[in-house]
Amino acid sequence: MSRILLVDDEPQLLRALRMNFHARHFTVITASTGQEALDATGREPPDAVVLDLGLPDFDGVDVIQGLRGSLDVPIIVLSGRADTEEKIRALDAGADDYLTKPFDMDELFARLRAVLRRPTRAAPGPTARIGVYKIDVTAGTVTGPDGHVRLTPTEWKILTILLANPGRLVPGKHLLREVWGPDAEQHSNYLRVYFAGLRRKLEPDPTRPQYLITEPGIGYRYNP
CATH class of the missing domain: 3.40.50.2300 (Response regulator)
Known part of the structure; x- marks a missing residue:
């Protein structure tokens, strides 16, 4: 009921x-x-x-x-x-x-x-991996070889949306709406800034990302 x-x-x-x-x-x-x-x-x-x-x-x-x-x-x-x-x-x-x-x-x-x-949006699994980092979505923690990695609240929002859609393209406008609201759709520079920060923290080589992928002009993808 x-x-x-x-x-x-x-x-x-x-x-x-x-x-x-x-x-x-x-x-x-x-x-x-x-x-x-x-x-x-x-x-x-x-x-x-x-x-x-x-x-x-x-x-x-x-x-x-x-x-x-x-x-x-x-x-x-x-x-x-x-x-x-x-x-x-x-x-x-x-x-x-x-x-x-x-x-x-x-x-x-x-x-x-x-x-x-209508199906509801997918929820991320309780854990995921990005290279050597273990993401515990339930606990809200990222752990690597040197211990915990601190993410900002906005970085967490972006990351959990990507983790809920492994391997699938998430349009940039969708991320902007979900994280900053409907008035932010034109501010793609927000995503560039925050993805740069996530890659510095989680990618082995931030200049050649393996896990947090940009599809130019379209959106972003988490590559498990």
Whole structure:
């Protein structure tokens, strides 16, 4: 039975949503503010989120970004904001779908079923190796012949995304969105700087990388 977080500050709509979700045998968590939504996910992570953008405390787009910091579950936006720019903002922030109010309840559930069928992003394995270095993802440590190697939080974010996709190309824009947010897509220089640092720490010869590979103009690859 899927657990759904419903976030809306309209009591009547929230009540109607809760009744309809219960009737379809979903477990329901409700929140009427952005802070309540963030707190609820920390206590009991849902399988999907249905979120209104017009919340009294935070802009809904900021809530999406906050949720994406700790959740990898589908997010469907329900909003009275019908203009294209608002839809783009929400989708770029990490929403999976966008439904404009007033909406058809059957359409909402059809879209929810569709996003629940999508596979979630892969998680890195508990350990990996880069040459002589052992990466313990669970413990957050890198160990080499001379002991522990310190990585910055940003280097860790980049590395764990690559480790979750061994041998596969990860587009540069995807890395920028995941690490710095949707507004960073044009800042490819960020990646150049951080990959240079990772290679200095982990590659036998940083000028000729064997494990952290750049595909020029496209993205990056972890070569196991």
